[in-house]
Amino acid sequence: xxxxxxxxxxxxxxxxxxxxxxxxxxxxxxxxxxxxxxxxxxxxxxxxxxxxxxxxxxxxxxxxxxxxxxxxxxxxxxxxxxxxxxxxxxxxxxxxxxxxxxxxxxxxxxxxxxxxxxxxxxxxxxxxxxxxxxxxxxxxxxxxxxxxxxxxxxxxxxxxxxxxxxxxxxxxxxxxxxxxxxxxxxxxxxxxxxxxxxxxxxxxxxxxxxxxxxxxxxxxxxxxxxxxxxxxxxxxxxxxxxxxxxxxxxxxxxxxxxxxxxxxxxxxxxxxxxxxxxxxxxxxxxxxxxxxxxxxxxxxxxxxxxxxxxxxxxxxxxxxxxxxxxxxxxxxxxxxxxxxxxxx
Amino acid sequence: xxxxxxxxxxxxxxxxxxxxxxxxxxxxxxxxxxxxxxxxxxxxxxxxxxxxxxxxxxxxxxxxxxxxxxxxxxxxxxxxxxxxxxxxxxxxxxxxxxxxxxxxxxxxxxxxxxxxxxxxxxxxxxxxxxxxxxxxxxxxxxxxxxxxxxxxxxxxxxxxxxxxxxxxxxxxxxxxxxxxxxxxxxxxxxxxxxxxxxxxxxxxxxxxxxxxxxxxxxxxxxxxxxxxxxxxxxxxxxxxxxxxxxxxxxxxxxxxxxxxxxxxxxxxxxxxxxxxxxxxxxxxxxxxxxxxxxxxxxxxxxxxxxxx
Numbered sequence: 001x002x003x004x005x006x007x008x009x010x011x012x013x014x015x016x017x018x019x020x021x022x023x024x025x026x027x028x029x030x031x032x033x034x035x036x037x038x039x040x041x042x043x044x045x046x047x048x049x050x051x052x053x054x055x056x057x058x059x060x061x062x063x064x065x066x067x068x069x070x071x072x073x074x075x076x077x078x079x080x081x082x083x084x085x086x087x088x089x090x091x092x093x094x095x096x097x098x099x100x101x102x103x104x105x106x107x108x109x110x111x112x113x114x115x116x117x118x119x120x121x122x123x124x125x126x127x128x129x130x131x132x133x134x135x136x137x138x139x140x141x142x143x144x145x146x147x148x149x150x151x152x153x154x155x156x157x158x159x160x161x162x163x164x165x166x167x168x169x170x171x172x173x174x175x176x177x178x179x180x181x182x183x184x185x186x187x188x189x190x191x192x193x194x195x196x197x198x199x200x201x202x203x204x205x206x207x208x209x210x211x212x213x214x215x216x217x218x219x220x221x222x223x224x225x226x227x228x229x230x231x232x233x234x235x236x237x238x239x240x241x242x243x244x245x246x247x248x249x250x251x252x253x254x255x256x257x258x259x260x261x262x263x264x265x266x267x268x269x270x271x272x273x274x275x276x277x278x279x280x281x282x283x284x285x286x287x288x289x290x291x292x293x294x295x296x297x298x299x300x301x302x303x304x305x306x307x308x309x310x311x312x313x314x315x316x317x318x319x320x321x322x323x324x325x326x327x328x329x330x331x332x333x334x335x336x337x338x339x340x341x342x343x344x
Numbered sequence: 345x346x347x348x349x350x351x352x353x354x355x356x357x358x359x360x361x362x363x364x365x366x367x368x369x370x371x372x373x374x375x376x377x378x379x380x381x382x383x384x385x386x387x388x389x390x391x392x393x394x395x396x397x398x399x400x401x402x403x404x405x406x407x408x409x410x411x412x413x414x415x416x417x418x419x420x421x422x423x424x425x426x427x428x429x430x431x432x433x434x435x436x437x438x439x440x441x442x443x444x445x446x447x448x449x450x451x452x453x454x455x456x457x458x459x460x461x462x463x464x465x466x467x468x469x470x471x472x473x474x475x476x477x478x479x480x481x482x483x484x485x486x487x488x489x490x491x492x493x494x495x496x497x498x499x500x501x502x503x504x505x506x507x508x509x510x511x512x513x514x515x516x517x518x519x520x521x522x523x524x525x526x527x528x529x530x531x532x533x534x535x536x537x538x539x540x541x542x543x544x545x546x547x548x549x550x551x552x553x554x555x556x557x558x559x560x561x562x563x564x565x566x567x568x569x570x571x572x573x574x575x576x577x578x579x580x581x582x583x584x585x586x587x588x589x590x591x592x593x594x595x596x597x598x599x600x601x602x603x604x605x606x607x608x609x610x611x612x613x614x615x616x617x618x619x620x621x622x623x624x625x626x627x628x629x630x631x632x633x634x635x636x637x638x639x640x641x642x643x644x645x646x647x648x649x650x651x652x
Binding site: 236238240241296298299300301302305338339340341342343 | 581585586587589590591618621622623624
């Protein structure tokens with residue numbers, strides 16, 4: 001860790017101030033998305049990959065670009081297309097001026113191991129082969145190319161997905177979805193002031209200028225893994241909260257046994273599987289970061305509740321007949337879980 | 345019609361031209377020709393034997409109804425059967441007499457004519473069979489001049505004695521039905537949650553206040569602090585209808601304005617609960633809100649609950 005010489009608590013406090021600055025910086029560029037920004041901040045300090053999902057033109061890309069800008073560090077971006085192959089991410093092949101074919105590092109490798117944010121736009125347009133490559137990149141933060149293994153210790157993958165279109169898209173495999181820490185749904189801001197500003201203020205019309213105007217490098221991206229580990233060690237989880245999280249987990253996987261009843265649903269046959277131990281571990285990681293952001297060094301149930309839908313909902317696999325109504329069922333199920341499971 | 349005492353009464357053969365050849369015999373049979381009273385049924389059977397090929401013309405039969413002022417034909421039934429080489433038609437007649445006789449006398453039941461038809465390619469041949477009148481004896485019901493009685497009611501016979509009935513099965517049945525009805529009513533009341541199955545609006549804060557008061561009286565507060573906090577949490581969850589956390593305090597006070605005055609103390613309670621269950625420990629929680637203060641808060645909440 002970088003700041004070993006300083007006392008852990010003081011370091012965490014300093015970083016909390018930095019995180020607040022980070023949120024303010026991103027919030028200046030992306031209006032009315034305080035919750036999404038808070039969740040992205042949590043993901044950043046939990047070192048988790050994020051999948052943004054939302055309508056067209058609500059600011060998914062802008063938000064991710066603003067985050068990448070504020071984090072600093074190298075940044076690579078690709079657009080998912082149907083004809084994209086895994087090698088397109090790794091290698092860049094072209095004919096040089098002398099007429100000879102050249103193979104150079106592609107978007108992922110170009111920034112070499114300094115890469116901190118890898119931004120995958122329209123991820124569901126890419127083929128499953130690309131998803132598979134991404135799977136390894138996300139899980140192990142390594143890639144084999146040019147006969148050697150590249151490591152990306154600071155890498156975070158941000159992806160976004162268009163929720164409206166389903167044609168010429170490929171659903172992410174369950175394993176890839178499970179490796180995303182969060183799946184954040186993005187809606188257009190609801191308050192009138194933000195809406196008016198977004199439509200009429202010319203500042204928000206030129207995205208490039210907007211992002212360029214942000215204060216770059218608010219966070220020291222190289223130190224993020226260290227501070228993330230410090231947060232995970234520094235935030236205490238009492239036995240009560242441990243029991244609570246396990247209770248939530250059980251209720252989510254077997255809602256019928258937990259006494260949850262939702263109208264019009266067969267609770268015994270609702271959930272097919274999912275909610276892996278990795279997912280619950282992610283949940284606790286994110287909840288710890290949230291507790292730290294709130295200025296506590298111990299977790300409370302609200303921390304878990306604040307990140308639960310984004311961290312857990314996409315890991316639960318429903319029975320096929322309910323899968324199509326997932327967007328309506330999952331929020332109800334998450335709310336019912338929190339209304340039912342006793343804490344402590 | 346079943347006739348036990350046949351009194352064959354051969355009325356005679358009518359031998360008048362060709363008809364006499366075609367109607368072979370007419371025979372009237374009655375059970376007995378005497379011993380009839382006012383209102384009695386008089387039954388008679390008439391057997392008519394005709395040449396084969398002839399069948400009864402149903403329209404020629406007498407119609408049931410009043411024949412004379414004292415005689416009704418109640419019922420008539422005709423059955424045809426084969427009788428040797430001829431055909432036999434048996435008429436079953438039921439008369440009822442309304443003759444109020446003062447002495448025993450013979451009455452005559454009038455005769456009637458029955459037509460038979462034989463249809464061939466050359467046309468239809470009809471033949472009439474005369475059923476002759478026959479008589480029977482009716483008798484009076486009582487003597488003409490009964491002895492005088494002082495009390496007209498003495499002319500009447502006394503009422504018959506009714507044997508004592510056993511009411512026990514009826515009473516038992518009634519009791520059984522009543523208890524079944526009560527059971528069904530109880531089931532319905534339970535289903536519709538009528539009284540007494542209607543759950544009273546509970547008073548969770550009142551219950552919690554009692555429990556916390558009991559806990560606060562015990563010597564070591566450290567041991568019972570958790571239980572006391574849990575008791576109040578339980579009450580809050582019940583009132584809110586869901587699990588209530590510290591961050592939900594604002595929403596709760598908005599939806600339950602009766603407890604708004606306790607807002608600051610509820611905040612302290614949630615802080616103490618957080619510190620006890622999730623934070624440093626019960627000592628820290630006790631420092632924020634000790635047991636007597638908690639008991640006082642629960643009492644005030646219970647009071648607000650009663651007032652609400």
